Amino acid sequence: MSINARQIFVNLPVRNLQKSKSFFTEVGFTFNEQFEDESATCMVVNETIYVMLLEEDRYTSFTKKEIPDTNTHSEAIVALSLDSREEVDEVVNRAFAAGAGSYNEPQDHGFMYGWSFADIDGHLWEFFHMDMTAAEAEAKTKTQQ
Template identity: 70%
Template structure:
């Protein structure tokens, strides 16, 4: 591929738009209301990454495959990096307060620290901090 993508749009099936929007708002995410209706919203991660939250019936319109039962299977792990270990702990703790469930205990690899949870619809999220200077020392 000669050209590089400019933006990333991740599409996730959800059960209840208002509940999911309230959950992710508690984590500090904002939404682009230009791409919102009664079944869909666009969660802004940053200027080039977006998560489309689509109620399951709407999501099904985009695929011929079955929607994953996230209580039984992992469809993906959505990993997002942050600027510090403290930011990782803050957002994961906000997720727990908003109804998320723990997925893994915090993992400290020296140069990288991560912590993960399952959101209200069973999607796996991991937030991590990577100390690039410490990483370079290990390589």
């Protein structure tokens, strides 16, 4: 059996919901207020990907595990593909202007370009652009060697 999920909802704990919502609004995301209350909001990535930002008390009501200290631990890297290198730079620079911390310098692998930041709660975000034509050409070259 193959899983064919229709949507993804990533859940992230945040210390201050309004500050996190303001941060991600400045980065360029929108929110579905239909799924919002005083301790949670639904950030829209696209029509099938959503990020639920949950105040820490709300988040811990869903799990018995502790929330890791994002200053010393990583729980995940949220990686999102974009249409161009320029769009990657634009989004990450907006995040820095909104208060994001540096995580990785831009990485250029020829066929793939990416740049990362840590949001105001320390969650790691990576935005990348992959040139599939260049990736296929590189793979073809490797197989011919």
